[in-house]
Amino acid sequence: MxxxxxxxxxxxxxxxxxxxxxxxxxxxxxxxxxxxxxxxxxxxxxxxxxxxxxxxxxxxxxxxxxxxxxxxxxxxxxxxxxxxxxxxxxxxxxxxxxxxxxxxxxxxxxxxxxxxxxxxxxxxxxxxxxxxxxxxxxxxxxxxxxxxxxxxxxxxxxxGTPDAVLLANVRWLSRYRHPRCLHDPAAARLREIFAIPGPLMAGADAAGDRLSTLPVLFRLLWLQELTAEDMTVELLGPRTIVHSASGVGR
The missing domain is CATH 3.40.1350.10 (Trna Endonuclease; Chain: A, domain 1)
Incomplete structure (x- = not known):
């Protein structure tokens, strides 16, 4: 212009x-x-x-x-x-x-x-x-x-308009953006489990009761301490592969 x-x-x-x-x-x-x-x-x-x-x-x-x-x-x-x-x-x-x-x-x-x-x-x-x-x-x-x-x-x-799949995934994770969702014992266990890439739900179950570990897992994904593959391609689900990120988020 x-x-x-x-x-x-x-x-x-x-x-x-x-x-x-x-x-x-x-x-x-x-x-x-x-x-x-x-x-x-x-x-x-x-x-x-x-x-x-x-x-x-x-x-x-x-x-x-x-x-x-x-x-x-x-x-x-x-x-x-x-x-x-x-x-x-x-x-x-x-x-x-x-x-x-x-x-x-x-x-x-x-x-x-x-x-x-x-x-x-x-x-x-x-x-x-x-x-x-x-x-x-x-x-x-x-x-x-x-x-x-x-x-x-x-x-x-x-x-302009953002990618719809990425937005849907980030919108879900944003529910867990508050610091109250991070509990240290569960977070440490999840970091240990996902040092080796694996399915989201299987890792949450391996860390303990999923009702208590899933919010922590989503909080770590929001912080990008953990990373989910293909967040611009498909919605987060039980079989989404999660692994440790190379850097630590906020």
């Missing part, structure tokens, strides 16, 4: 407005915001539903941060779930800031859906929109966001 009118490819003139916990609502030039920890700011928009509205906002408790993160649609919720499952993600904020720019005729603004901090310190700004629902004004907002991110040293991603 072409650079929006009124903007310079080499350095778009953009301000960011956001909610600072100390100073309240602020508006600053992009160059003054590149080191701001946007993963810790409050959302610039509220997440509430009114009768007759077609979108579905809400709050999701993220295991990554131990805090609630807002979403404005089921698709945003699904993408948030997958970000929470990603072990490289250490910080997530929804609606982190408004981008303000001038298109040559009037001021425009756009609020990206998420700001992500990764374990290596890098940042990713995320917009979520299904491919078939991108209108021209949306495309322009995404392009401005991409240019802004390139100037700030951040990565930009526009995410």
């Amino acid at each position: 072409a650079v929006p009118a009124g903007m310079d490819q080499a350095g778009p003139c953009v301000d960011l407005s956001y909610v600072d916990a100390v100073h309240g609502r602020r508006r600053r030039p992009l160059r003054d915001c590149v080191t701001t920890r946007f993963e810790e700011v409050a959302p610039v928009r509220t997440f509430r539903w009114s009768r007759g509205e077609r979108h579905f906002p809400g709050w999701y408790w993220a295991a990554t941060t131990g805090r609630h993160v807002g979403f404005e649609s089921w698709l945003e919720r699904d993408r948030l779930l997958l970000m929470d499952f990603d072990p490289s993600v250490v910080g997530i904020c929804s609606q982190p800031f408004w981008l303000h720019w001038h298109d040559g005729e009037r001021e425009r603004r756009h609020a990206p859906d998420y700001f992500i901090r990764r374990a290596d310190g890098s940042a990713v700004v995320v917009d979520v929109r299904a491919d078939e629902r991108i209108e021209s004004k949306d495309a322009e907002g995404f392009e401005v966001t991409r240019l802004v991110c390139s100037q700030a040293g951040w990565k930009f991603e526009r995410l």
